[in-house]
Amino acid sequence: MRIAVIGAGPAGVRAVETLVAAGHRPVWIDEAREGGGRIYQRPPQSLRRDARMLYGFEARKAEGVHATFERLAPVVDWRPETLVWHIRPQARRLSTQHQGRTQATVDYDAAILCTGAMDRVVPVPGWTLPGVTTMGAAQIALKTQGCSIGARVAFVGTGPLLYLVAYQYAKAGVTVAAVVDTTPFATKFAAAPGLLRGGATFVKGIYYIGWLRAHGVRVVEGATPVAINGTTDVQGLRWRGSDGREDLVACDAVGMGWGLKPEAQLADLAGVPFRFEPLQHSWIPECDTSGRTPVEGHYLAGDGAAIGGADVAELAGARAALALLQDAGQSVDAVRVAALDRALAGQQRFRIALERAFPYPAALAASVADETLLCRCEGLTAGELRAAAREDHDVGPAPEMNRAKAFTRVGMGRCQGRVCGPAAAEVLAASLGRDVASIGRLRGQSPVKPMPMLVPEATP
Amino acid sequence: MSETCDALVLGGGGAGCSAALHLAKRGLRVILLERGLVGGQASGVNYGGVRQQGRHAAELPIARRSREMWGRMREIAGTDAEFTVTTHLKLARNAEEEAELVAYLDIARDYGLSLRMVGSNSIHLEYPWLSNSVVAGSLSPEDGSANPRLLAPALAHAARAAGAVICEGTRIVELSYAGGMFLLRAEDGREFQAPLLLNVAGFWGGAVAEAFGEKAPVAPMSPNMMVTEPLPYFITPNIGVVGGNVYLRQIPRGNVIIGGGHGESDPSKPWSRALPEVSLQTQAHAVALVPELAGAHVIRSWSGIDGVTPDHLPVIGPSRTTPGLFHAFGFSGAGFQLGPAIGAIMTELMVDHATDVPLDAFRIDRFQTAAGDTP
Numbered sequence: 001m002r003i004a005v006i007g008a009g010p011a012g013v014r015a016v017e018t019l020v021a022a023g024h025r026p027v028w029i030d031e032a033r034e035g036g037g038r039i040y041q042r043p044p045q046s047l048r049r050d051a052r053m054l055y056g057f058e059a060r061k062a063e064g065v066h067a068t069f070e071r072l073a074p075v076v077d078w079r080p081e082t083l084v085w086h087i088r089p090q091a092r093r094l095s096t097q098h099q100g101r102t103q104a105t106v107d108y109d110a111a112i113l114c115t116g117a118m119d120r121v122v123p124v125p126g127w128t129l130p131g132v133t134t135m136g137a138a139q140i141a142l143k144t145q146g147c148s149i150g151a152r153v154a155f156v157g158t159g160p161l162l163y164l165v166a167y168q169y170a171k172a173g174v175t176v177a178a179v180v181d182t183t184p185f186a187t188k189f190a191a192a193p194g195l196l197r198g199g200a201t202f203v204k205g206i207y208y209i210g211w212l213r214a215h216g217v218r219v220v221e222g223a224t225p226v227a228i229n230g231t232t233d234v235q236g237l238r239w240r241g242s243d244g245r246e247d248l249v250a251c252d253a254v255g256m257g258w259g260l261k262p263e264a265q266l267a268d269l270a271g272v273p274f275r276f277e278p279l280q281h282s283w284i285p286e287c288d289t290s291g292r293t294p295v296e297g298h299y300l301a302g303d304g305a306a307i308g309g310a311d312v313a314e315l316a317g318a319r320a321a322l323a324l325l326q327d328a329g330q331s332v333d334a335v336r337v338a339a340l341d342r343a344l345a346g347q348q349r350f351r352i353a354l355e356r357a358f359p360y361p362a363a364l365a366a367s368v369a370d371e372t373l374l375c376r377c378e379g380l381t382a383g384e385l386r387a388a389a390r391e392d393h394d395v396g397p398a399p400e401m402n403r404a405k406a407f408t409r410v411g412m413g414r415c416q417g418r419v420c421g422p423a424a425a426e427v428l429a430a431s432l433g434r435d436v437a438s439i440g441r442l443r444g445q446s447p448v449k450p451m452p453m454l455v456p457e458a459t460p
Numbered sequence: 461m462s463e464t465c466d467a468l469v470l471g472g473g474g475a476g477c478s479a480a481l482h483l484a485k486r487g488l489r490v491i492l493l494e495r496g497l498v499g500g501q502a503s504g505v506n507y508g509g510v511r512q513q514g515r516h517a518a519e520l521p522i523a524r525r526s527r528e529m530w531g532r533m534r535e536i537a538g539t540d541a542e543f544t545v546t547t548h549l550k551l552a553r554n555a556e557e558e559a560e561l562v563a564y565l566d567i568a569r570d571y572g573l574s575l576r577m578v579g580s581n582s583i584h585l586e587y588p589w590l591s592n593s594v595v596a597g598s599l600s601p602e603d604g605s606a607n608p609r610l611l612a613p614a615l616a617h618a619a620r621a622a623g624a625v626i627c628e629g630t631r632i633v634e635l636s637y638a639g640g641m642f643l644l645r646a647e648d649g650r651e652f653q654a655p656l657l658l659n660v661a662g663f664w665g666g667a668v669a670e671a672f673g674e675k676a677p678v679a680p681m682s683p684n685m686m687v688t689e690p691l692p693y694f695i696t697p698n699i700g701v702v703g704g705n706v707y708l709r710q711i712p713r714g715n716v717i718i719g720g721g722h723g724e725s726d727p728s729k730p731w732s733r734a735l736p737e738v739s740l741q742t743q744a745h746a747v748a749l750v751p752e753l754a755g756a757h758v759i760r761s762w763s764g765i766d767g768v769t770p771d772h773l774p775v776i777g778p779s780r781t782t783p784g785l786f787h788a789f790g791f792s793g794a795g796f797q798l799g800p801a802i803g804a805i806m807t808e809l810m811v812d813h814a815t816d817v818p819l820d821a822f823r824i825d826r827f828q829t830a831a832g833d834t835p
Contacts, residue, residue: 086736095736103740269733394539395610396617403497406504406609414689414759446736450689450757453743 007114009037011302014317035069085447117260117303126228135257150253154237156180159259159358163208177251184222194353268444276437281360291320365423366430375420377413389431400440417442462651465489471661472498477615478803484622499612505764513600518821520571526801541610548603549697557702561598663767665789681768682723686761690714706745723763734761768792776822
């Protein structure tokens with residue numbers, strides 16, 4: 001059986017491990033040079049540092065994933081630096097491009113998509129200044145390149161990553177100017193009983209916050225970001241506190257992010273239906289707890305299926321591989337399946353509490369000021385999108401996201417809505433006076449990421 | 461309960477929306493029925509060429525009339541739908557293709573369309589970014605391009621303002637004719653009645669005709685389209701080639717829109733998508749024509765569903781079986797430019813029972829064999 005696994009993060013590694021143990025030799029594809037995914041991304045050889053320094057508490061897990069990857073890569077059809085830019089579920093064929101140069105197709109009988117996640121962004125005036133990155137990008141710069149995004153960095157957003165990245169930056173010797181959390185303390189406090197289910201994960205979260213405060217880092221909760229100051233570069237971060245007063249810290253870089261969302265374009269192209277998940281406040285591809293999608297032969301695992309974090313991804317990767325084997329008629333270890341299902345169910349309860357503790361600030365996104373740039377690729381402001389929802393719009397009002405895209409170009413640029421999509425949906429839904437789940441989502445189209453046109457073979 | 465009006469328009473593409481506008485302006489109570497959103501298929505996803513050059517001679521009178529309307533689109537529809545006279549340059553890559561361009565000059569002249577031949581010396585002087593594979597070109601100064609995502613919605617918006625009722629999300633599942641009235645029933649049970657019915661249902665137009673006992677062979681056809689990231693603006697004309705395996709244009713924003721070949725589709729959903737192999741082949745053709753495009757990033761591909769007939773000409777005109785029924789469908793990938801005029805012409809046929817535009821080549825019964833059956 002020809003099996004393709006796309007993604008070599010924690011989910012992909014554990015999926016391939018399970019398949020290899022069952023005697024398969026899958027095609028394994030990742031955009032990166034090595035396995036580990038974004039969460040356990042490794043520096044280039046010349047910048048290698050101690051895992052403990054790079055991954056902190058997660059060092060042991062990271063080393064486990066890396067070691068497994070290194071054991072597996074030589075025994076499977078490992079294809080690094082390869083973008084899967086299209087998938088045809090009926091033909092069961094992947095279109096890939098290696099290093100932006102070589103095209104290849106991969107035919108498969110079953111595929112596990114472990115495509116990971118990306119940051120969710122709320123546009124704030126000044127968010128496109130050089131020196132502003134997503135939280136994930138700030139973390140990768142540190143982990144992979146040993147670089148900070150600035151000398152004096154402020155972080156704004158919400159979610160566990162906010163405190164983790166701030167902590168990692170401070171530990172690395174960067175001045176953290178402030179950590180500005182849009183979630184009030186009370187919201188997190190209310191979710192605390194559920195968070196206790198997370199055990200060590202929850203304790204680590206508390207530890208980061210405590211450590212930051214103990215080291216004199218300013219931590220603000222329940223704040224509303226007002227602007228990132230500066231004209232050619234970042235000068236400061238401005239916010240309004242829960243008491244309504246405006247405040248400002250000087251900084252030369254800002255990391256921002258409001259949780260993660262699945263990178264699910266391949267699942268979309270594969271024809272997997274999506275549903276709006278109210279708790280994550282996000283569209284997610286449909287699959288059962290084992291990763292089976294309604295499209296036969298196609299499985300999802302990890303953050304690409306629904307945000308669950310690295311630990312869930314490892315469990316889900318193994319579980320999806322077992323589901324695939326079961327569906328192929330191979331016998332699998334029932335005890336292991338049951339153990340994985342139990343562990344995943346436990347994690348799910350913690351996840352629910354985590355989402356409640358750090359909710360996506362939909363109202364903040366919906367109220368992005370008219371003059372603020374919303375879609376950076378196409379240079380579209382929030383006001384221009386709002387105009388497309390009005391009755392007097394010159395080609396009529398746009399009743400849903402894809403029509404709004406057609407009319408205004410929102411989400412039509414290089415990112416194809418991966419960055420602006422969530423906030424744009426909030427802006428449009430609010431303008432139409434409708435629920436965000438009722439206005440649809442931007443349709444996925446190939447290529448999954450921008451792909452260079454190739455020079456035709458030179459004729460001598 | 462059924463809604464009764466003077467004319468039903470079945471299909472919300474460019475032609476249907478234009479017809480709804482023109483019929484409403486003539487004082488008819490019009491209801492337009494569209495399965496999805498207006499301009500959702502061929503009219504909305506096409507390349508956006510507003511091109512007369514290269515058309516079959518029979519289409520030129522319609523194209524000429526439409527071109528005149530495109531020039532007044534802001535007045536007609538409240539927006540120009542980004543219509544820009546960019547010129548259209550059709551390229552030859554060998555002597556045989558060049559001969560074809562030369563032969564077409566006379567056809568165009570007969571219909572008042574003036575073209576200019578650009579020979580092998582001047583073509584590379586005037587368009588230095590073209591590769592050496594190009595040997596000549598034919599320039600149509602009054603052709604251009606527009607934004608296909610805007611035309612049908614703008615015409616529908618204007619039609620509404622003129623009093624037409626536009627019913628989107630209305631899938632018709634049953635059509636009948638009795639006692640001089642057409643009765644159309646939607647999936648959700650709503651019924652619509654009128655003495656006039658205009659079939660502008662694109663690919664689905666064939667099935668509509670068949671419901672009234674007329675066979676017109678229409679196959680689904682999905683243009684394979686893609687667009688690059690913005691590049692410095694250098695390709696001013698809308699570019700085509702003899703044979704048509706690639707066509708491309710750049711908008712002032714910098715994106716290059718490239719088409720060629722066909723994607724895959726399932727009209728029953730409806731669903732369509734560009735095919736990766738076709739996209740790569742078309743990219744190679746594009747780079748062979750404009751070498752500077754090598755390395756440019758393609759950011760999106762798409763398709764839609766149009767209807768193609770065996771002779772690649774649309775069906776336009778009155779039904780041969782049912783009084784009050786009129787057809788305009790099967791534009792075979794070349795309907796975007798014609799849409800505005802089709803609406804005006806069909807209105808003349810339906811209201812005045814006559815039009816100045818010759819339509820004989822588009823008769824629905826042209827597909828019938830001597831045996832009276834479709835081949």
